[in-house]
Amino acid sequence: MLGERARGLVAITRPANAVAAGALTFVGAFVAGGLGATTAVAAAVGATVLAVAAGNTINDYFDREIDRINQPDRPIPSGAVTPREALGLSVVLFAVAVVFALTLPVLSLAIAVVNLFALVAYTELFKGLPGIGNVVVGYLGGSTFLFGAAAVGTIPESVVVLFALAALSTVAREVVKDVEDVAGDRREGLNTLPIAIGERPALWIAIALLAVALVASPLPYLLDTFGWPYLVVVAIADLVMAAAAVEAFSDPTASQEHLSYAMFLAGSAFVLGRIAVAL
Numbered sequence: 001m002l003g004e005r006a007r008g009l010v011a012i013t014r015p016a017n018a019v020a021a022g023a024l025t026f027v028g029a030f031v032a033g034g035l036g037a038t039t040a041v042a043a044a045v046g047a048t049v050l051a052v053a054a055g056n057t058i059n060d061y062f063d064r065e066i067d068r069i070n071q072p073d074r075p076i077p078s079g080a081v082t083p084r085e086a087l088g089l090s091v092v093l094f095a096v097a098v099v100f101a102l103t104l105p106v107l108s109l110a111i112a113v114v115n116l117f118a119l120v121a122y123t124e125l126f127k128g129l130p131g132i133g134n135v136v137v138g139y140l141g142g143s144t145f146l147f148g149a150a151a152v153g154t155i156p157e158s159v160v161v162l163f164a165l166a167a168l169s170t171v172a173r174e175v176v177k178d179v180e181d182v183a184g185d186r187r188e189g190l191n192t193l194p195i196a197i198g199e200r201p202a203l204w205i206a207i208a209l210l211a212v213a214l215v216a217s218p219l220p221y222l223l224d225t226f227g228w229p230y231l232v233v234v235a236i237a238d239l240v241m242a243a244a245a246v247e248a249f250s251d252p253t254a255s256q257e258h259l260s261y262a263m264f265l266a267g268s269a270f271v272l273g274r275i276a277v278a279l
Helices: 002-012 015-033 038-062 064-070 083-101 106-126 132-151 157-180 182-187 193-197 199-216 228-247 252-278
Strands: none
Touching: 002 038, 002 083, 015 038, 015 132, 015 157, 015 252, 038 064, 038 083, 038 106, 038 132, 064 182, 083 106, 106 132, 132 157, 157 182, 157 193, 157 199, 157 252, 182 193, 193 199, 199 228, 228 252
16 A cells, blocks of 8 residues: 555656656756756756656646546546645655755746746646646746756856747647647636637647747757757757647647657757757
């Protein structure tokens, strides 16, 4: 029983998602300044992983009734974790994340404070507002790069571009995910974008956002910030995103998963671009 409970507590944090966010923070720090400030980078990555794990947990706490419809296998609706345990775990994770963040420069700390509020308030204040919740999640996804860069003391133009591309792609993915979750969200009285304007119009908005991101993705190459390795890898990521956008009309679940893969591939393009410049 204890082992089952422990597995549930780990699962509710969505560890793969939290570690992936930490990897994006690392990318932001690496693109901004390499690996000179090792301690600061480690603290930023640790704070990100813990904060995202805490955010996932607190959102599952608030979403427990919706998840009984949309995601019945998640830890709380399945009975693996009680709501009280989830709430307690999120508080502990947030507290440790704050300890890490307090060791970082002022700009990183400011980003962490804004993100902490957004993570806690997302479900109760933003999720049910058409498009607003998607924009909040998009900002949070893109800000991992800003947070990593700020940890090493500077946010260069390349990281700002990375933030913008990631934010646009994340908003698009979240809209697709809302299409997937329409049944539960409608029953809980949430007014997400697909509910407010219809599923197909919402998907067209997602595609428009992705199109902006795809058109803008060559900018770091055109501005001579990164060389051809960046362009090659980001072109592959763009193709995956374009295919996922088309897929959204027939299979929103698969589409948003493939969009996630493409976003990480795009992040790796920035790492390769930074390495190519340094060599």
